[in-house]
Amino acid sequence: MSTEPGTTAFAERVKKVKPSPTLRITAEAARLKSEGVDIVSLAAGEPDFNTPDHVQEAIVKALRDGKTRYTPTSGVPQLTDAIIQKLKNDNGLTYGRNQINVGAGAKNVLYAIAQALFDARDEVVICAPFWVSYPDQAFLAGARPVIIRTREADGFVVHPEVLRKSVGRKTKAIILNSPGNPTGAGYTRDDLKAVAEIAEECGCWIISDEIYEKIVYNGFEHVSIASLSPETCARTVVVNGLSKSYAMTGLRLGYAAGPEELIRNVNMIQSQDVSNAPSIVQWGGVAALTGDQSCLKTMVAAFQGRKDYVVGRLNAMEGVWCFEPRGAFYVFPRVARYFGMQDADGTELKDSTALAGFLLKTARVSLVPGAAFGGDEYLRISFATSMDQLKEGLDRIEDALGRLKPGPHYANYQVHLEQKRF
Numbered sequence: 001m002s003t004e005p006g007t008t009a010f011a012e013r014v015k016k017v018k019p020s021p022t023l024r025i026t027a028e029a030a031r032l033k034s035e036g037v038d039i040v041s042l043a044a045g046e047p048d049f050n051t052p053d054h055v056q057e058a059i060v061k062a063l064r065d066g067k068t069r070y071t072p073t074s075g076v077p078q079l080t081d082a083i084i085q086k087l088k089n090d091n092g093l094t095y096g097r098n099q100i101n102v103g104a105g106a107k108n109v110l111y112a113i114a115q116a117l118f119d120a121r122d123e124v125v126i127c128a129p130f131w132v133s134y135p136d137q138a139f140l141a142g143a144r145p146v147i148i149r150t151r152e153a154d155g156f157v158v159h160p161e162v163l164r165k166s167v168g169r170k171t172k173a174i175i176l177n178s179p180g181n182p183t184g185a186g187y188t189r190d191d192l193k194a195v196a197e198i199a200e201e202c203g204c205w206i207i208s209d210e211i212y213e214k215i216v217y218n219g220f221e222h223v224s225i226a227s228l229s230p231e232t233c234a235r236t237v238v239v240n241g242l243s244k245s246y247a248m249t250g251l252r253l254g255y256a257a258g259p260e261e262l263i264r265n266v267n268m269i270q271s272q273d274v275s276n277a278p279s280i281v282q283w284g285g286v287a288a289l290t291g292d293q294s295c296l297k298t299m300v301a302a303f304q305g306r307k308d309y310v311v312g313r314l315n316a317m318e319g320v321w322c323f324e325p326r327g328a329f330y331v332f333p334r335v336a337r338y339f340g341m342q343d344a345d346g347t348e349l350k351d352s353t354a355l356a357g358f359l360l361k362t363a364r365v366s367l368v369p370g371a372a373f374g375g376d377e378y379l380r381i382s383f384a385t386s387m388d389q390l391k392e393g394l395d396r397i398e399d400a401l402g403r404l405k406p407g408p409h410y411a412n413y414q415v416h417l418e419q420k421r422f
């Protein structure tokens with residue numbers, strides 16, 4: 001006699017994790033689009049540019065040359081060397097071949113790092129608003145994410161006193177993301193020094209996600225925290241990838257650099273998991289890192305123009321405040337003044353999720369509620385789309401917000417929000 005496995009058949013860990021909300025919203029907007037609904041998508045977490053020609057060609061050539069076999073888990077040596085050279089040239093960091101890990105995207109690399117470092121009872125310090133996968137990857141390793149808030153007034157950079165109070169004996173790592181998704185926060189050298197000092201005091205790791213290092217604005221200079229001193233370098237794992245800089249999101253290529261023993265363990269985890277990043281894409285990675293960088297300039301110049309436009313438009317809207325991002329391709333406008341307002345049907349919009357739902361339904365604009373990133377007073381708008389789409393999307397948002405009216409509990413909502421602010 002056979003018995004059906006019930007829900008108890010699933011592991012405890014899946015109960016703590018949720019599917020990536022950004023991927024879910026992108027999928028929902030795609031579904032509406034396929035049904036013929038005219039959606040303006042401002043939810044995407046990827047550049048709208050094509051993978052540069054020379055990178056495409058290198059991948060096709062690798063395919064034709066039969067480079068379709070397994071590679072070493074740590075990547076083909078030519079890629080490892082290209083990464084070492086990149087880290088030296090761009091970041092002033094010196095690593096040997098045994099200090100580089102290559103994976104199927106930065107997300108995969110971060111996952112393997114979490115598996116190599118975190119145990120049950122470990123605490124992982126994450127600054128909110130955060131990239132969606134950090135807490136879930138910590139959960140999946142059995143660890144406890146400790147979420148600390150950053151303030152818009154501090155440019156969404158963590159305040160050293162807040163960080164110092166949040167670390168302790170159980171802290172295994174601090175995750176840093178500069179330039180940051182979703183806020184566009186950019187840590188200066190001094191900001192990084194403060195974080196490094198606290199990590200030093202507490203004796204924890206620093207996981208530095210630098211995937212947006214090339215996408216920066218108004219002269220913001222990206223500094224890798226690992227470059228501050230040999231002591232800081234020895235407790236830091238630098239994570240980077242080609243998805244954002246070289247418009248290669250679907251191709252899956254990311255890497256990490258850090259102390260040899262840590263990288264050996266990360267490689268070991270991956271040897272039991274993906275084995276290696278896609279072989280032909282690794283050759284595309286060599287071309288991207290060693291080839292002409294003008295594709296980057298073109299893309300960043302376009303992003304800069306769009307950012308200026310979007311920030312200007314949002315700040316001109318009643319009840320919306322928008323921080324000027326230092327990097328990445330998102331804005332994170334504060335929209336909490338609309339909480340407690342009602343739509344035409346009398347439905348009260350109680351939080352960012354309700355507001356994003358309202359904008360999808362009424363304005364036919366898809367964007368991501370701030371709650372997904374641990375910042376419920378905000379929405380995330382991606383400007384990795386054409387100027388025409390941005391203009392249309394912002395027109396629709398402005399029009400839809402303008403139609404909202406304060407509901408019966410509006411004042412309570414606003415008082416409550418004021419009390420929660422710090």
Ligand SMILES: *Cc1c(COP(=O)(O)O)cnc(C)c1O
Nearest residue numbers: 105106107131181211241243254
């Ligand atoms: C997109 C993104 C990643 C993951 O990038 P992949 O290399 O495509 O896996 C990691 N961190 C942040 C902050 C991101 O926005």
